[in-house]
Amino acid sequence: MPLNRDQIAKRIALELKDGYYVNLGIGIPTLVANYIPKGIQVMLQSENGLLGLGPYPNENEVDPDLINAGKETVTAIEGAAFFSSADSFAMIRGGHIDLTVLGAFEVDVSGNIASWMIPGKLVKGMGGAMDLVAAAKNIVVAMMHTSPKGESKLLQRCTLPLTGVNCVHKIVTDLGVLSVENGCFRLLERAHDVSIEEIKAKTAAPLIVEGEVAVLS
Numbered sequence: 261m262p263l264n265r266d267q268i269a270k271r272i273a274l275e276l277k278d279g280y281y282v283n284l285g286i287g288i289p290t291l292v293a294n295y296i297p298k299g300i301q302v303m304l305q306s307e308n309g310l311l312g313l314g315p316y317p318n319e320n321e322v323d324p325d326l327i328n329a330g331k332e333t334v335t336a337i338e339g340a341a342f343f344s345s346a347d348s349f350a351m352i353r354g355g356h357i358d359l360t361v362l363g364a365f366e367v368d369v370s371g372n373i374a375s376w377m378i379p380g381k382l383v384k385g386m387g388g389a390m391d392l393v394a395a396a397k398n399i400v401v402a403m404m405h406t407s408p409k410g411e412s413k414l415l416q417r418c419t420l421p422l423t424g425v426n427c428v429h430k431i432v433t434d435l436g437v438l439s440v441e442n443g444c445f446r447l448l449e450r451a452h453d454v455s456i457e458e459i460k461a462k463t464a465a466p467l468i469v470e471g472e473v474a475v476l477s
Contacts, residue, residue: 262434270295285362286330288402307388309348312340360396366418371428371440374420393424405433412464449474
């Protein structure tokens, strides 16, 4: 079965390392906060001015004044700090974010990402994604492998306006985990009961498959 949104987030949480400063984008990435591995300390940063994001609140913990960049109610861990959006972006542009996780419309074999607009559709703006992909030390994309129309989102070359160039290191989709290497995608792990043939068929770009591919539990 393909992974659901929570399973994608849970797998991405394994990319977190002790002491990391991490920014989580809107959508699937925000769910990563619920799956931080035990035994490590990670500081989650939100570009609207919060360092020390916690998991989503229970009903009795909801504070309407405490939100993330996606305007969702969140919690704050002990020691969290609040500051202006300007300070938040100084933190991002200064290269202090170890890992950013964000969604995408398309990713290509050059590590380019298109995530902020579809021409002809109304958008609020590009948000902080362009700053994040330009300055973060590591970029992981969380997305579905194909669009709602069944078209591959992993391409030889992005067709939509780019958010960043040569910046994506790893992609986690509902079908598996892939890296970007030497003008190709490499399949690292696959979802349980999803065949390599299906992943190849739904990847519109060269896909390297070598040896035994680990299966996500």
